[in-house]
Amino acid sequence: MPNVIDNDEEQSSEWIALYGRITAELERFGKEDAFGNADYWLLDDNYGTFAQHLLYINNLHLLTTPIVQRLRQVLSEFPRWEIVVAIDVPGTGDAWPRMGLIIRQHEIIDGLQRDFFPPEYRSLAFEGSRLGTERD
Amino acid sequence: MSLYEQLQRDRITARIASLDAARRHADVLSLRSGLTGLGMQLAALRLRHALLRKYRADQPRVPAGNPDGGQWTDEGGSGGDIASKPWSSVPTAFASEKPRGHHFVPRSIYRNLPLQPETRKAFDDASTGRLHAEPHRWSEGHREYNEAVRERLGQFLNSNNTTPERMTPDQARDFVKEVRSSKDPRIRSFNLRIYRNEMMYWLRRAPRAD
Numbered sequence: 651m652p653n654v655i656d657n658d659e660e661q662s663s664e665w666i667a668l669y670g671r672i673t674a675e676l677e678r679f680g681k682e683d684a685f686g687n688a689d690y691w692l693l694d695d696n697y698g699t700f701a702q703h704l705l706y707i708n709n710l711h712l713l714t715t716p717i718v719q720r721l722r723q724v725l726s727e728f729p730r731w732e733i734v735v736a737i738d739v740p741g742t743g744d745a746w747p748r749m750g751l752i753i754r755q756h757e758i759i760d761g762l763q764r765d766f767f768p769p770e771y772r773s774l775a776f777e778g779s780r781l782g783t784e785r786d
Numbered sequence: 787m788s789l790y791e792q793l794q795r796d797r798i799t800a801r802i803a804s805l806d807a808a809r810r811h812a813d814v815l816s817l818r819s820g821l822t823g824l825g826m827q828l829a830a831l832r833l834r835h836a837l838l839r840k841y842r843a844d845q846p847r848v849p850a851g852n853p854d855g856g857q858w859t860d861e862g863g864s865g866g867d868i869a870s871k872p873w874s875s876v877p878t879a880f881a882s883e884k885p886r887g888h889h890f891v892p893r894s895i896y897r898n899l900p901l902q903p904e905t906r907k908a909f910d911d912a913s914t915g916r917l918h919a920e921p922h923r924w925s926e927g928h929r930e931y932n933e934a935v936r937e938r939l940g941q942f943l944n945s946n947n948t949t950p951e952r953m954t955p956d957q958a959r960d961f962v963k964e965v966r967s968s969k970d971p972r973i974r975s976f977n978l979r980i981y982r983n984e985m986m987y988w989l990r991r992a993p994r995a996d
Contacts (some may be wrong), residue, residue, distance in 0.1 A: 651920065658884045658916065665885070684894030685936065686929045693928065694893050698885025698916030706929065736924030749925035761924070 653730040665696045668703055668731055674726045676705075680712050683692040686740040701731040706738045707750075710771050713737070718753060718776055725755040737762070751781070887914035888980055890965045891958075892932045897938060899950040901958075908958035919983035927976055935965055936971035 655661035672692055676682070680689030685710045693704040702748055705721075707713055713735075735751040746766045752759040758779035764772045891909045901909075942961050943949060968974055 662884050684892060684929070684931075684932045691894070691929070694897075695887065695889050695913070697921060699918050700921060702921060704921070708929075733923070734923055737878045738924075738929055740929070748882055748924045752923075 652732055654699055655699075655701075655730075658698065661698060661701070664701070664728060664731065665703070668724070668728050669694070669725070672699055672703060672705065672721065672733065675717075675720050676712070677725060680709065681709070682745050686738065699720060702734060702751050703731065704734045704736065707739055710737075710739060710767065713771065713774065715774065715776060718751065718758065722753050722755065723759065725753065726742075729755045733756075738743060742766075751776070751779075790815060884918040885895070886910075887917045888977075889913045890962050891935055891939070894932060895936050896950075899949050901953060902955070903957040905953050905958045906927065908955040909962070912959070912962040914984070917984060921988040925974065931976040932966075932974040934970050938965065938968065938970070938973070 655664070663709065669692065673682075674691055676692065682688055682690055684690065684691045684694075689709040689712050691704070691706040691708065694730075697704070718735075721735075725731055725733065731754075733753040735753060736745070737749050747763055749761050749763045749766075751761060756778075758776045759782040760776060760779040761782045762774070764774065767774075798928065821987075887910070890912045893909075895967075896906065896909050939961060942957075942964065943953065946957060948957065965973060968977075
């Protein structure tokens with residue numbers, strides 16, 4: 651479960667700040683596009699309530715151990731927040747199940763289904779990761 | 787195959803196609819009806835929740851002289867001087883915002899369009915407001931939603947013989963209505979899921995009548 655922040659002002663200011671930090675990291679590695687025509691899209695709607703950002707990965711080359719670790723480092727300033735990384739590669743349609751990672755300051759929840767990935771991505775490993783459970 | 791058999795087969799094929807079309811139409815009507823119903827139930831639940839909140843005489847109000855003067859405001863008033871936060875690498879486009887929830891017209895679509903300020907505001911204001919239901923991890927079809935709304939906006943501008951520069955706030959609001967009642971499955975199913983999740987959240991929290 652993501653953490654809840656009931657105070658709107660607090661949730662919003664942290665959401666904005668973390669949005670900027672995540673964007674600054676990702677801009678170094680790829681391009682953003684909300685329609686899947688580039689490498690990633692960081693959801694720019696703040697749904698409120700939860701300490702959570704949602705990042706869509708459209709190009710697997712962005713899914714590397716160093717980039718994931720950098721995102722995790724960003725969370726050291728935002729310890730109650732998490733980044734949900736959803737894999738959304740255009741063209742895979744229904745052939746790939748919904749999958750992703752949840753990056754938290756202290757852990758990474760690994761919900762990737764590597765069998766669907768091209769061979770070069772099947773051995774991806776993230777330090778400090780664990781498989782997700784129903785309680786996540 | 788005889789001519790008679792061929793005719794019989796064509797008749798059956800046509801009948802099946804007709805039944806399929808009727809069933810699809812019924813599905814669309816059912817989903818639209820469901821969406822409308824869910825929206826109304828959600829509004830009713832929100833109202834009920836608001837009414838059940840205890841009155842507090844010390845709750846701050848917006849000072850007189852403001853457009854919202856006299857209205858209740860949240861604890862701490864505006865209090866959101868984001869620039870003073872220690873982590874303030876804040877994108878100015880989002881500054882001083884409260885959570886607005888899901889924007890029916892995604893900001894990625896209109897952020898860089900040369901819209902008039904009031905037209906832009908009409909899109910900015912068209913959102914669900916803060917959402918309370920737990921987000922559904924990586925199960926959303928958000929990219930498809932964005933693509934579909936962008937396509938619809940292009941069609942809307944064409945059919946109204948206008949451009950982003952000339953689009954009026956009323957036209958923006960009309961377009962939002964079109965999105966909210968869209969039959970496009972990429973749009974409808976995404977919005978329906980948000981309404982459904984919120985409704986379930988409020989249903990679980992609503993006090994029981996007994």
